[in-house]
Amino acid sequence: MRNFEFQNPTKLIFGKDTTASLAKEIDNDANVLMLYGGGSIKKNGVYEQVKEALAGHKVVEFGGIEANPEYATLMKALKVIKEEKIDFLLAVGGGSVIDGTKFLSSAALYEGDEPWDILTKHIRTFEGMPFGTVLTLPATGSEMNSGAVITRAETQEKLPMGGPGLFPKFSVLDPQVVRSIPSRQIQNGLADAFTHVLEQYLTYHVGAFLQDRFAEGILQTLIEVAPRIMKDTEDYEAASNFMWCCTMALNGLIQKGVPSDWGVHMIGHEFTAMFGIDHARTLAITLPSYYEYKFEAKKEKLAQYAERVWGVTEGDTEAKAKAGIKKTKDFFHDLGIETKLSNYTSDYEGTAETIAKRFAERGWLGLGERQDVKPDDVEKIVKMAY
Amino acid sequence: MRNFEFQNPTKLIFGKDTTASLAKEIDNDANVLMLYGGGSIKKNGVYEQVKEALAGHKVVEFGGIEANPEYATLMKALKVIKEEKIDFLLAVGGGSVIDGTKFLSSAALYEGDEPWDILTKHIRTFEGMPFGTVLTLPATGSEMNSGAVITRAETQEKLPMGGPGLFPKFSVLDPQVVRSIPSRQIQNGLADAFTHVLEQYLTYHVGAFLQDRFAEGILQTLIEVAPRIMKDTEDYEAASNFMWCCTMALNGLIQKGVPSDWGVHMIGHEFTAMFGIDHARTLAITLPSYYEYKFEAKKEKLAQYAERVWGVTEGDTEAKAKAGIKKTKDFFHDLGIETKLSNYTSDYEGTAETIAKRFAERGWLGLGERQDVKPDDVEKIVKMAY
Numbered sequence: 073m074r075n076f077e078f079q080n081p082t083k084l085i086f087g088k089d090t091t092a093s094l095a096k097e098i099d100n101d102a103n104v105l106m107l108y109g110g111g112s113i114k115k116n117g118v119y120e121q122v123k124e125a126l127a128g129h130k131v132v133e134f135g136g137i138e139a140n141p142e143y144a145t146l147m148k149a150l151k152v153i154k155e156e157k158i159d160f161l162l163a164v165g166g167g168s169v170i171d172g173t174k175f176l177s178s179a180a181l182y183e184g185d186e187p188w189d190i191l192t193k194h195i196r197t198f199e200g201m202p203f204g205t206v207l208t209l210p211a212t213g214s215e216m217n218s219g220a221v222i223t224r225a226e227t228q229e230k231l232p233m234g235g236p237g238l239f240p241k242f243s244v245l246d247p248q249v250v251r252s253i254p255s256r257q258i259q260n261g262l263a264d265a266f267t268h269v270l271e272q273y274l275t276y277h278v279g280a281f282l283q284d285r286f287a288e289g290i291l292q293t294l295i296e297v298a299p300r301i302m303k304d305t306e307d308y309e310a311a312s313n314f315m316w317c318c319t320m321a322l323n324g325l326i327q328k329g330v331p332s333d334w335g336v337h338m339i340g341h342e343f344t345a346m347f348g349i350d351h352a353r354t355l356a357i358t359l360p361s362y363y364e365y366k367f368e369a370k371k372e373k374l375a376q377y378a379e380r381v382w383g384v385t386e387g388d389t390e391a392k393a394k395a396g397i398k399k400t401k402d403f404f405h406d407l408g409i410e411t412k413l414s415n416y417t418s419d420y421e422g423t424a425e426t427i428a429k430r431f432a433e434r435g436w437l438g439l440g441e442r443q444d445v446k447p448d449d450v451e452k453i454v455k456m457a458y
Numbered sequence: 459m460r461n462f463e464f465q466n467p468t469k470l471i472f473g474k475d476t477t478a479s480l481a482k483e484i485d486n487d488a489n490v491l492m493l494y495g496g497g498s499i500k501k502n503g504v505y506e507q508v509k510e511a512l513a514g515h516k517v518v519e520f521g522g523i524e525a526n527p528e529y530a531t532l533m534k535a536l537k538v539i540k541e542e543k544i545d546f547l548l549a550v551g552g553g554s555v556i557d558g559t560k561f562l563s564s565a566a567l568y569e570g571d572e573p574w575d576i577l578t579k580h581i582r583t584f585e586g587m588p589f590g591t592v593l594t595l596p597a598t599g600s601e602m603n604s605g606a607v608i609t610r611a612e613t614q615e616k617l618p619m620g621g622p623g624l625f626p627k628f629s630v631l632d633p634q635v636v637r638s639i640p641s642r643q644i645q646n647g648l649a650d651a652f653t654h655v656l657e658q659y660l661t662y663h664v665g666a667f668l669q670d671r672f673a674e675g676i677l678q679t680l681i682e683v684a685p686r687i688m689k690d691t692e693d694y695e696a697a698s699n700f701m702w703c704c705t706m707a708l709n710g711l712i713q714k715g716v717p718s719d720w721g722v723h724m725i726g727h728e729f730t731a732m733f734g735i736d737h738a739r740t741l742a743i744t745l746p747s748y749y750e751y752k753f754e755a756k757k758e759k760l761a762q763y764a765e766r767v768w769g770v771t772e773g774d775t776e777a778k779a780k781a782g783i784k785k786t787k788d789f790f791h792d793l794g795i796e797t798k799l800s801n802y803t804s805d806y807e808g809t810a811e812t813i814a815k816r817f818a819e820r821g822w823l824g825l826g827e828r829q830d831v832k833p834d835d836v837e838k839i840v841k842m843a844y
Contacts, residue, residue, distance in 0.1 A: 073698040075473025087461025279695035285675025293668045309665035312459040
């Protein structure tokens with residue numbers, strides 16, 4: 073096991089009808105900016121619940137944060153923060169709204185001229201404007217971590233940011249929100265959380281037995297609840313486990329003491345930036361090819377995964393490892409998610425070269441747990457994913 | 459899954475040679491009281507490591523905190539805190555030293571006349587004097603939770619306390635400390651952590667699938683590393699997993715959203731108070747009888763435990779559940795820990811009646827996940843454990 077530091081101060085308020093309790097988490101004299109997305113919260117009742125809970129607070133609203141939160145939109149919100157002397161942010165939405173709020177938390181206290189530098193210059197945030205979240209879409213884990221991904225349309229870029237100042241003060245997780253989530257987003261959430269775990273688990277052995285067990289436990293639970301929640305979003309038992317898995321998949325815990333990969337995400341982000349494909353689906357496109365390409369380096373862990381998570385008992389290490397990739401692909405298909413780029417766009421020729429060129433231009437050392445996936449490897453992986 | 463709130467702000471610093479990093483976690487102008495136990499830290503090098511790390515700080519020492527930290531001893535330390543104007547506590551030791559430090563953290567800011575009231579009147583601590591820990595003995599999980607158990611010899615009592623103000627600011631966990639731990643304490647640590655998990659897991663189904671998987675993962679890991687660490691305390695891979703399991707077994711995570719029992723602990727504490735038996739061994743004495751007595755209420759979960767943790771595939775629910783109890787007893791025996799009270803004292807006659815009477819006098823509603831274990835049940839369970 074590797075050395076690690078772990079601290080996660082976010083207060084989680086999890087369960088049925090918990091939204092009302094957010095009022096006690098925000099100072100009475102705070103100037104709150106309530107941020108949300110395209111308005112689904114006005115249809116599922118969450119908007120009313122939050123407004124009711126905050127009846128005693130001064131609240132300004134900012135709606136319209138899009139999936140893959142856009143820098144230009146967020147800069148408008150930043151203007152509101154300054155003009156209205158906002159001192160507390162409340163994200164009401166899924167990972168995009170929360171990620172956008174994290175950017176604003178950082179940008180609101182940033183002293184440089186150009187907040188985009190936070191992303192391009194990898195500036196870590198040690199102190200941000202305090203914020204809380206009301207999660208409406210289990211998937212990204214952003215409600216209990218300190219990372220975010222922001223998109224800039226004009227440059228077709230999608231870049232990560234983070235820092236210890238960007239943990240939410242609190243997050244309200246009421247699994248009943250799952251009832252009104254469209255099936256496409258349920259599928260995305262399941263695939264997203266599943267891939268988050270694999271990125272931190274499917275690397276190589278470092279003798280971190282407990283971390284492996286926890287990762288496998290999340291995967292097993294997602295596999296168990298996926299068909300139930302896809303069939304019936306009113307199934308609270310399935311919904312609550314789905315929601316808790318998504319949070320635990322990316323709140324930092326399973327990543328401690330182990331190598332992690334994130335190459336699938338880094339390539340996937342490019343598909344979103346170039347084609348606007350849903351984040352989770354870009355992972356499903358990338359993952360099988362990525363693991364096939366990195367088979368030798370990952371086969372030990374792939375075999376353990378196949379055995380423990382999927383119950384594969386036949387064959388040697390290689391055979392089990394191959395079965396592990398196939399099971400994952402089948403899982404995505406069972407979710408109704410296609411795993412080839414050509415399923416999403418007919419305009420894919422040249423994509424591999426474009427992405428490889430971008431990676432080279434950004435000067436990244438290399439992707440993956442050993443930083444050995446270079447731009448020319450990326451080109452081959454993306455071609456395998458056509 | 460039940461509703462829950464979860465927040466654990468403790469910063470963990472985990473790994474080889476991490477003790478030096480504690481200096482950066484304590485303000486330079488703090489008046490530090492360094493608390494420790496019987497002096498084993500002076501033999502294993504930890505004392506020197508801590509003193510070296512704190513070379514730039516003002517440090518007063520208080521040694522001699524015994525196993526099952528004693529109120530009278532702690533009151534002496536409280537006097538030092540007041541006299542020396544201490545404003546930061548550093549526990550260097552195992553669960554006893556850390557628990558004692560938590561009591562002091564609370565008592566130092568307590569405004570009543572009699573700090574023992576914190577325990578007898580169940581006064582929760584919302585703000586304590588800040589403290590950190592350097593863990594020298596993996597077992598109790600006290601390094602990442604907000605609870606403590608304090609003993610008072612004159613009344614033969616051992617009582618719990620806690621509150622959100624009692625999380626350590628930081629805890630340094632260097633698994634290399636395991637090298638110099640005597641085998642008896644290694645055995646105790648393994649049995650203690652194992653039982654902590656069972657107290658939170660072996661109740662009844664509430665559809666908390668992920669919590670079950672995490673609990674099972676800790677148990678599986680403890681089972682995997684126990685023989686290795688008992689054979690060779692220099693086995694860092696085993697030691698680091700052992701240490702991480704002990705922390706995760708009782709940092710609040712697996713308890714969220716599920717019922718928990720703690721009856722085994724409540725009865726076990728009495729054996730320590732009456733006979734001075736090691737805490738972990740009191741759990742091993744109590745647990746098999748307790749589960750046999752509560753068999754009907756626990757058999758579903760016992761069967762799942764037997765299947766998933768011990769790989770029991772034969773028989774119906776009842777047979778598997780019984781196998782689960784037997785496997786647990788065998789596990790304790792394999793650790794070298796006896797499971798009957800008569801293995802520890804010949805003076806056990808009347809113990810059951812005494813403990814039952816104490817519970818009745820304290821007016822406790824009942825032990826266990828359904829609060830249905832009444833004093834007369836306790837009497838029967840303790841007799842089964844003779």
